[in-house]
Amino acid sequence: MLDKLDFLLALAQERHFGRAAETCGVTQPTLSAGVKQLEDALGVRLVERGSRFHGFTPEGQRALEWARRIVGDARAMRQDIDALKRGVVGHLRIAVIPTALPMVAQLTTPYRAQHPDVRFTILSSTSLDIGAALDNLEVDAGITYLDNEPLGRVSVTPIWREGYRLITAADGEFGAQETVTWRDVGRLPLCLLTPDMQNRRIVETLLREAGASPSPTLESNDTVVLLSHVRTGAWSSVLQQSFTDVMGLPPNIRSIPIVDPEVVHTVGLVVPHRDPTTPATTALVATAKALAARLASV
Template sequence: MLDKLDFLLALAQERHFGRAAEACGVTQPTLSAGVKQLEDALGVRLVERGARFHGFTPEGMRALEWARRIVGDARAMRQDIDALKRGVVGHLRIAVIPTALPMVSQLTTPYRAQHPDVRFTILSSTSLEIGSALDNLEVDAGVTYLDNEPLGRVSVVPIWREGYRLVTSADDTFGDRDKVTWREVSRLPLCLLTPNMQNRRIVETLLREAGGSPSPTLESNSTEVLLSHVRTGAWSSVLPQSFGDSVSLPPKIRSIPIVEPEVVHTVGLVVPHRDPTTPATTALVATAKALAVKVSGVGQA
């Protein structure tokens, strides 16, 4: 039964029979037969079929919710039993919003010092992708904004409060200022993250509320690309304070507080809402709580 539920989860993720089969390491006929056997066992049609995948039936969507719960619990059970024999081991997959990536080493490094047999995969993801990946069991945890958009069914650990800064050349319009307003920022040629990023949605809302009409002259899903353009002196950007604190800015690049209003959002760890949690996830939550105490002043405007 578990292997057939895995097939269903892969199909939800890939939206394609062939790619789902490849993700599961089986042939497409094997995957299709497994899904059909699951349908026969439940007595309902789960998948809208045609020449290609067309989505799930209402019964299929409900079965998918159960599949996520059952497969997640089965994986957690295996890890829990394994931990009794070998301690905390395994593989943690953590999805992180781009602006928080420089901070992740402060989470993974003390974790590894306590649990050296755990390995990590760190993925750059949007907040929406993090929610979806947690639902589909593609990642074990996420680092994202906690208080701006709905998170879904997760447990959260607030870590730091995030303020916003104008990142600009010291020779640019406001390069000699100690602070700037959102209205002033709205008049600059900006390079910003792409609209699918929650940071971009936050920044655009603040610029509009200040009377501006956000129209960046360059956008990217990479903070490195944004910084490389700020370095030219022809662009400015709006990035979180913690990003500037964690990344060495070039000598002539300044990070200036933005006020009127002074806005902060909370960033933290999100993990699936499950009881009991896996030993690896339990240890990650404990490490996040310790980090929150350590950096309690970071990012506050």
């Protein structure tokens, strides 16, 4: 039964029979037959199918919810029992919003010092995709905003509070100022994250509320691209203070607090809401709490 539920999860992730089969390491006929056997066992049609995958039926959507819960619990059980024999081991997949990526090493490094047999995959992701990936068991945890958009059914651990900074040339229009307003920011040629990123949605809302019209001359889903353009002195951007603190800025670029209003958001760890959690996830939450305490004391 578990293998057939895995087929269902892969189909939800890939939205394509062939790619789902590749993900599961089976042939497409094997995957299709497995889904059909699951439908026969449940006595309902789960998948809208023709020559291609067309989505899930209402019964299929409900079965998918149960599949996520059952497969997630089965994986957690295996990891929990394995940890009794070998300690905390395994593979942690963490999806992170781009602006928080520079901070991840402050979480993974102390974690691995305590649990050297755990390896990591760190993925850059939008906040919306982090929620979907957690639901579909594609990742084990996420680092994202906690207080701006709905998070879904997750357990949260706040880690740090994040303010916004104008990153601009020191010899530019506002380069000599100690603070700038959001209206000031709207006057500059900006490079910003793409609209699918929550950071971009936050920045656009604040610019509009200040009476500015957000119209970036360059956008990217990669903060490294933004920073490389700001370094030329020809563009400005809006990034979080932690990003510039960790990545560093050249002498010709300044990081200036944005006020009127001064906005702060909480960034933290999100993990699936499950009891008990896996030993690796439990250890990750403990490390996140220790990091939060350390940052709060600085």
